[in-house]
Amino acid sequence: MSVTQTDPPAQASSKKKKKQVMTDRAKAERSLGWRLAGPAFVVMVAVTGYPILQAIWNSFFNYRLTDPTNKKFTFLNNYIVALSDGVFWQATWVTVLITIITVAVELVLGFIIALVMHKIVIPRRSLRTIVLIPYSIITVVSAFSWFYAFRTDTGYINQWFAWLPGIDASTDWFGGFWGSILVICLSEIWKTTPFMSLLLLAGLAQVDASMEEAAEVDGATWWQRLTRVILPNMKAAIMVALLFRTLDAFRIFDNIFIMTGGANGTSSLSLLTYNQAIDRVEIGMGSALAVLLFLFVLVIAAAFVRGFKVDLTGGRN
Template sequence: MSATLDRPVSAVDPSGGRGNDKSRAERKLGWYLAGPAFVVMLLVTAYPIVQAVFDSLFDYRLTDPQNSSFVGLGNYGVILTDSVWWTSFGVTTFITVVTVAVELVLGFGLALVMLNALKALRPVLRTVILIPYAVITVVSAFAWQFAFSVDSGFVNSWFSFLGATPETDWFGTQGLSLFVICLAEIWKTTPFISLLLLAGLAQVPDVLQEAAKVDGASWWQRLRRVTLPNMKAAIMVAVLFRTLDAFRVFDSVFVMTAGANNTETVSFLAYRQTIERVEIGLGSAVSVLLFLSVVLISALFIKGFKVDLSQARGE
């Protein structure tokens, strides 16, 4: 067998580096086109972030605004030494890891199906797959809560062969509650992952696939040595976007369990501190910690994947 299969195969720029001027021009045009929207988004988001950081430095209750006092980093100390924060952080991490991992596998499978489907069926297939993603998250959460409810749900009869009874309370324990929450998240957002991965699959050069077939590579070898290395950028974007979204999960938890049975996430903890207990200082501190967690996750993903986006575009 040829040595071609002994290492990942990536597309090579035939221009020999002569596309640098074109690349710089495209980046410059990109900044011109995206710049105004970037400035508007920065102005819209900068104030809430700065205000949250400012409020997190005060012992401030909305019911008693006159007695607010500066505590510096005291609110962060209270949160980070409280087991409630670490429980919420652990639940959030668990939901994120499970949902993203399952969605990545299922999304890749759906992307392969859409890529290899007949041309006449591709538009219909993509539309059908996108239906769950088009449903509003709150509506989806209510539907899943109804399906798994002890009183009105129909899932218990479906899972009777697994030992489920009509009295099985899917929201009565932490494990079952997290199972339903993860299931609802996977159902809704897998189409998003599949579309991003489909775009990555479309960028894999057919000539490399054919060369690997000629060398006698199996389907698994072509997947591991040709397909995945050449869609690394798409995988990074899909995993990064979905991880950031999953780490901020709120709607499903709010609708299904309201944080009961230790299913409270970091976003729900911020909501409970700010809205229910009107502890503006502590709630803002939780929000800032959530924001910092998301920034850290983004930095780790970008550094860990080590994707050269210019190479991924074929420059």
């Protein structure tokens, strides 16, 4: 990183001569880069690669921690059981549902907040700090506060919204699927919208103000400027924000763990994996589910990068 940034001409020259023989200088820089980044790279591979490989290996076994003597190699059986079990697909559906709802709402809300933050000049720093507060709260803590707010005994939401039809003091939000999903999504949206808005704010800052002015001079309305000038110019930032949030939302665990514990069919893939690996100490099945979750995340990332042509280094050029 330091090499390419402190010396851009070198980067350019090495790109030009990609197919040709490298200059001594390029070689030296490359080797310096490896020497600087190498140790970190090795550590990264060790701490991420080893557990991943171990999980894949474990997933081929029927292995229960409390019954180590009966450890059996069953190859793909864990995957077959998982993929043919309705519980797995219910958890997948819940995970996808929560991901779509939260990311969609967060994108709109986050964009509005980003626009406001972008325009407001005077208390800019304080405003950005305030907006970030929900994101800085530990997820478990925010999950508990939403949980308590919506409960029938400690909660105040029922009192506040008693004027709405269908809500009274005894409305049990966690008694059914949709009520639970609603509260889980609300707490997730509340907590991570700031992250979305910050990423989008960075994208807004990249849009050239002169283009906006030019459009305005040409008589473009506010809506036209937004959809024709601003949005196309920050597409990369939007895609990066969406990718980050989608991957994040897909691994949702804390809110569900605290609020329903997976009751009423609200278990997510992460919670299902946790139940097998940590609660039932079925290491084999837990690993298989973890690998499946990992594959889902890989597919999402690949779909974003390939399908939507997200350039993760977008904005640098």
